[in-house]
Amino acid sequence: MRQLVxxxxxxxxxAGKLGRSVDAVRMKAHRLGLNVxxxxxxxxxxxxxxLKIPEDLLTVEEALQILAAALKAGAQEGLDKVxxxxxxAVATLARTYKxxxxxxxxxxxxxAKLVELEAKYEKxxxxxxxxx
Numbered sequence: 001m002r003q004l005v006x007x008x009x010x011x012x013x014x015a016g017k018l019g020r021s022v023d024a025v026r027m028k029a030h031r032l033g034l035n036v037x038x039x040x041x042x043x044x045x046x047x048x049x050x051l052k053i054p055e056d057l058l059t060v061e062e063a064l065q066i067l068a069a070a071l072k073a074g075a076q077e078g079l080d081k082v083x084x085x086x087x088x089a090v091a092t093l094a095r096t097y098k099x100x101x102x103x104x105x106x107x108x109x110x111x112a113k114l115v116e117l118e119a120k121y122e123k124x125x126x127x128x129x130x131x132x
Contacts, residue, residue, distance in 0.1 A: 001025070005034045024080045060098055067094035 004014045014036065015025045029036045058066075070091040074084065 001028065001032070002034065005029065005036055009036075011036050020080075021083070023082060027080070027082065057101065057104070058097065060101055063094045063098045063101065067091055067098070070094065 001014065001018065004017060009017075011022045011025055011029075014029075015022045018025065020028075026036065067090075070087045073079075074087045074091070079087075
């Protein structure tokens with residue numbers, strides 16, 4: 001890494017040659033006290049204000065697939081601390097989503113049953129008032 005920094009290579013080039021993410025190379029360079037050439041504007045990061053709300057919810061299967069992907073990626077050797085934290089957050093979010101989705105489906109079933117019962121009650125009430 002010191003040789004690449006000495007050759008004035010950019011973060012992107014160093015990351016590519018080392019097979020690491022740009023953020024991982026940036027942190028390692030900082031820990032080593034190295035100044036790396038930064039080319040172009042930095043990528044903006046997503047914040048909660050920039051989240052786009054999807055039209056459709058993920059299925060439980062899709063949430064479990066995300067969880068499985070995070071588990072598989074987490075089993076790789078040589079992950080740095082930031083990558084492990086990111087995968088841990090993804091896994092936690094997928095588990096939480098699955099749990100909340102199940103509750104949502106249960107509420108939807110309860111709502112549908114309630115609408116059905118209200119319609120039956122209304123029908124019975126009309127029949128009772130016509131009989132009187």
